[in-house]
Amino acid sequence: MPSTRLANLIDGRLQAPRDNRWLDVYEPATGAVFAQCPDSTSADVDAAVQAAQKAAPEWMATPSDERARLLHRLADLIEARLDEFAALESRDSGKPVALAKRLDIPRAVSNLRFFAAAVMAWDSESHAMESGAINYTLRRPLGVVGCISPWNLPLYLFTWKIAPALASGNTVVAKPSEITPCTVALLAALSIEAGFPPGVLNIVQGRGPTTGQAIVEHPAIKAVSFTGSTRTGASIAAAAAPHFKKVSLELGGKNPAIVFADADLSDEHLDTIVRSGFANQGEICLCGSRLLVQRSIYDTFRERYLERVNALRVGDPQDAGSDLGALVSREHFEKVMGCIQLARDEGGRVLTGGHALTPPGRCAEGWFVAPTVIDGLSNDTTTNQQEIFGPVVTLIPFDDEAEALAIANGTGYGLAASLWTSDLSRAHRMGARLEFGIVWINCWLLRDLRTPFGGSKQSGVGREGGAEALRFFTEPRNICIRY
Numbered sequence: 001m002p003s004t005r006l007a008n009l010i011d012g013r014l015q016a017p018r019d020n021r022w023l024d025v026y027e028p029a030t031g032a033v034f035a036q037c038p039d040s041t042s043a044d045v046d047a048a049v050q051a052a053q054k055a056a057p058e059w060m061a062t063p064s065d066e067r068a069r070l071l072h073r074l075a076d077l078i079e080a081r082l083d084e085f086a087a088l089e090s091r092d093s094g095k096p097v098a099l100a101k102r103l104d105i106p107r108a109v110s111n112l113r114f115f116a117a118a119v120m121a122w123d124s125e126s127h128a129m130e131s132g133a134i135n136y137t138l139r140r141p142l143g144v145v146g147c148i149s150p151w152n153l154p155l156y157l158f159t160w161k162i163a164p165a166l167a168s169g170n171t172v173v174a175k176p177s178e179i180t181p182c183t184v185a186l187l188a189a190l191s192i193e194a195g196f197p198p199g200v201l202n203i204v205q206g207r208g209p210t211t212g213q214a215i216v217e218h219p220a221i222k223a224v225s226f227t228g229s230t231r232t233g234a235s236i237a238a239a240a241a242p243h244f245k246k247v248s249l250e251l252g253g254k255n256p257a258i259v260f261a262d263a264d265l266s267d268e269h270l271d272t273i274v275r276s277g278f279a280n281q282g283e284i285c286l287c288g289s290r291l292l293v294q295r296s297i298y299d300t301f302r303e304r305y306l307e308r309v310n311a312l313r314v315g316d317p318q319d320a321g322s323d324l325g326a327l328v329s330r331e332h333f334e335k336v337m338g339c340i341q342l343a344r345d346e347g348g349r350v351l352t353g354g355h356a357l358t359p360p361g362r363c364a365e366g367w368f369v370a371p372t373v374i375d376g377l378s379n380d381t382t383t384n385q386q387e388i389f390g391p392v393v394t395l396i397p398f399d400d401e402a403e404a405l406a407i408a409n410g411t412g413y414g415l416a417a418s419l420w421t422s423d424l425s426r427a428h429r430m431g432a433r434l435e436f437g438i439v440w441i442n443c444w445l446l447r448d449l450r451t452p453f454g455g456s457k458q459s460g461v462g463r464e465g466g467a468e469a470l471r472f473f474t475e476p477r478n479i480c481i482r483y
């Protein structure tokens, strides 16, 4: 029997789901159940929405600096327990604890602090008319909003959504993934300690098609910010449309990393290229899973790249020396293994990896996959078109810029590209022509939280980050004064 039962946060109180139904939460490194998460129903969502509605008028009227103070306080409380959060995130998701400590939890803290500061620095527009009138724009919070986040960067992406929603004066009903509910449950308890008024932040844990769907369909929820799969994004867009809800959808990717012969392939750059494919076991929507390499350097690059990939240590996520941990669930492990088999069936050549792994010790039943590199597949194969979301990278040669662009853009997704070149003109030219929401040049996952973040095509609708997020969570009102 697992020792921990997580709670919902509704109206400022931690509480069990009304139906007293629970979901098992697994530790991916061992395959064992270690906690239980509420399997909430629409009745729990309804109670959360009612609490959020009750809290909304006062929260909207609360000055921005007080809202910012509470976000800073929550950030401080999380930071003070960074090690505990990192250990829990690692246990829940399978990611290396070192990564959670370096990336996930610090970024969650930064998200809260960033939007606390951003709302204080946010300008309103005004437009003067020569005919003797002035317009100014008021931005009002929407009221109650929904935030739904995935399992790959649990606290990181949850805070990325709730921080701008709360900072701009909305009350929130939020749901993390039922696969990784733990750190958000801890945040729920700390939000009470931070002093958020009851009903301002409500967290309802549970499954997507039930709890998540109830959030999306609730008539009192004015907007939904979602990160996750393209398939679920499409179903959320369809459910939200009849209610004319705003949606922000940050979905999947099949991102190219493009290496030109003129690139500075220093150790640092090569390490980043490897990281862009395998960080977090490849479970980041921004990972460069298609590695395009100019033919003139293809063979030598491949050897240097494989040497580095082979040096990655896959192991117990609790071990500080592990570069990669376990995949998040048995279901996802089986999906990724199926994708590798499909790549073989399509004629791909597995250059390294291609198999499951069993690290020694307590991880015998865990869901580990060796970092896998495949070549010999054209860009139109299913392997090169579907999001795998695991430690699998394909190598694709190209001859020139035009071919690189055609391959890179030849995908249904449009999230992120990275480009490796020393030619500044090429960098600008390609940057303008790559059909992706984010183009990194000689870097990857270098994030400035003020920038617009998101993708086009099947990678989503709308942008997060900075003023874009604050705009999403507010409704503009034009005031026109004749003088």
Ligand SMILES: NC(=O)C1=CN([C@@H]2O[C@H](COP(=O)(O)OP(=O)(O)OC[C@H]3O[C@@H](n4cnc5c(N)ncnc54)[C@H](O)[C@@H]3O)[C@@H](O)[C@H]2O)C=CC1
Residues within 6 Å of the ligand: 148, 149, 150, 151, 152, 175, 176, 177, 178, 179, 206, 207, 208, 209, 211, 212, 213, 216, 227, 228, 229, 230, 232, 233, 235, 236, 250, 251, 252, 253, 284, 285, 332, 335, 387, 388, 389
């Ligand atoms: N950031 C990304 O791009 C992510 C992509 N994925 C991809 O999606 C695949 C499936 O993973 P899932 O965990 O099933 O992702 P998902 O997109 O179904 O889940 C993400 C979140 O949406 C919720 N959700 C699911 N169905 C919903 C619905 N009908 N209404 C409202 N909320 C709903 C889930 O409970 C979770 O909180 C993965 O194999 C991976 O390829 C998964 C997670 C993140």
Ligand SMILES: O=C(O)/C=C/C=C(\O)C(=O)O
Residues within 6 Å of the ligand: 152, 153, 157, 160, 227, 228, 250, 283, 284, 285, 286, 447, 453
């Ligand atoms: O850095 C960010 O803001 C976001 C990173 C990653 C995702 O959104 C994702 O993997 O879904």
